[in-house]
Amino acid sequence: MSAGGTLVVGGGFVGTAVARRLAERGEAVTVTSRRRPGHLPDTRGVRWQALDATDAEACDRLSARLRPRRVVLVHGPSDVTWCEEHPERAVAAHTAAAANLAAAAGDARLLMISTDNVFDGSRPGNTEDTPPSPANAYGRAKLRTEERLLGAAADVVVLRVSLVYGHEPADAGKWLNFFAACAHRLLRGEPVTAPHDQWTTPAHVDDVAEVTAAVLCTEAPVPPVLHLGGPDRVSRAAWASVVAEEVGAPPQLVVPTPRAGTRYASRPENTCLRSSLLGRLPATEAIAVRGVREGARSLAAAFGTEC
Numbered sequence: 287m288s289a290g291g292t293l294v295v296g297g298g299f300v301g302t303a304v305a306r307r308l309a310e311r312g313e314a315v316t317v318t319s320r321r322r323p324g325h326l327p328d329t330r331g332v333r334w335q336a337l338d339a340t341d342a343e344a345c346d347r348l349s350a351r352l353r354p355r356r357v358v359l360v361h362g363p364s365d366v367t368w369c370e371e372h373p374e375r376a377v378a379a380h381t382a383a384a385a386n387l388a389a390a391a392g393d394a395r396l397l398m399i400s401t402d403n404v405f406d407g408s409r410p411g412n413t414e415d416t417p418p419s420p421a422n423a424y425g426r427a428k429l430r431t432e433e434r435l436l437g438a439a440a441d442v443v444v445l446r447v448s449l450v451y452g453h454e455p456a457d458a459g460k461w462l463n464f465f466a467a468c469a470h471r472l473l474r475g476e477p478v479t480a481p482h483d484q485w486t487t488p489a490h491v492d493d494v495a496e497v498t499a500a501v502l503c504t505e506a507p508v509p510p511v512l513h514l515g516g517p518d519r520v521s522r523a524a525w526a527s528v529v530a531e532e533v534g535a536p537p538q539l540v541v542p543t544p545r546a547g548t549r550y551a552s553r554p555e556n557t558c559l560r561s562s563l564l565g566r567l568p569a570t571e572a573i574a575v576r577g578v579r580e581g582a583r584s585l586a587a588a589f590g591t592e593c
């Protein structure tokens with residue numbers, strides 16, 4: 287990356303999509319993670335560099351070499367269940383990486399991908415004005431990181447994103463998003479148990495990448511906290527049924543269940559995001575985030591050919 291490009295810290299499901307979109311816009315992008323991602327975008331302009339972002343000296347060295355103009359913090363740990371079991375490690379990993387990059391990146395614009403889990407789930411929707419109040423360890427770690435970052439650097443944007451979905455190949459090993467896990471399992475004829483009492487506003491990963499790139503690259507002022515959710519508020523069970531219908535799997539394979547006692551038990555009941563700001567910013571006002579039906583339809587063909 288020549289001086290002035292973008293550093294994407296985290297090469298997972300969301301980070302690679304953001305890197306691809308930035309490269310498509312002509313940005314030179316360096317994706318970093320501890321291990322090389324299995325599915326790095328083959329887009330011209332994207333390259334990978336090993337980095338443990340909790341290592342302050344390594345962040346300093348990389349930043350001094352690349353001198354990025356923009357930094358996207360989209361690193362893990364992202365597994366809500368793992369964070370619940372390791373709350374202190376989750377806070378330490380997230381906050382250390384953010385503090386290191388804030389210190390190392392000088393006057394670069396820093397954009398952190400945060401989460402709807404900073405809310406406790408008591409309201410059907412959360413705007414940028416809703417006071418955060420996390421109900422699980424993952425949400426607490428992300429909120430602490432937001433606060434640390436907003437207090438540490440001048441040009442910071444916290445983009446809180448609702449449940450992100452998109453394509454992942456059948457051979458990925460472990461699917462990182464609910465949509466892909468549902469689609470692959472349903473197409474294999476396996477039942478999918480999904481809570482009917484956990485509500486989100488799912489956002490297509492390409493739309494998340496589009497908004498991230500627009501917010502990151504605009505020269506216009508951007509509010510420090512922005513929300514990004516899709517237009518539809520759906521329960522996990524309803525979302526799984528839409529996936530079944532669109533990929534052509536039998537809808538009766540979806541088994542609605544209460545979230546208590548499942549791996550979703552620590553998720554708040556409502557983690558839906560609404561924005562009172564995105565539609566009014568010149569950089570993002572024209573971006574239409576897909577609804578679940580349109581999003582599922584746009585992805586169905588890619589799943590159907592694999593299974």
Ligand SMILES: NC(=O)c1ccc[n+]([C@@H]2O[C@H](COP(=O)([O-])OP(=O)(O)OC[C@H]3O[C@@H](n4cnc5c(N)ncnc54)[C@H](OP(=O)(O)O)[C@@H]3O)[C@@H](O)[C@H]2O)c1
Pocket residue numbers: 295296297298299300301318319320321322323337338339340359360361362363364365379383399400401402428446447448449450451462463
């Ligand atoms: N997916 C969603 O629905 C969603 C929604 C809202 C917010 N987010 C946020 O977006 C971020 C990424 O989510 P994701 O779904 O893309 O997660 P992911 O697929 O698990 O990717 C996480 C990435 O971070 C890297 N990483 C972890 N620790 C690191 C470290 N110390 N230094 C450098 N890289 C490190 C991982 O690679 P290595 O392990 O090899 O280092 C991996 O490439 C998370 O912070 C999450 O809170 C995600």
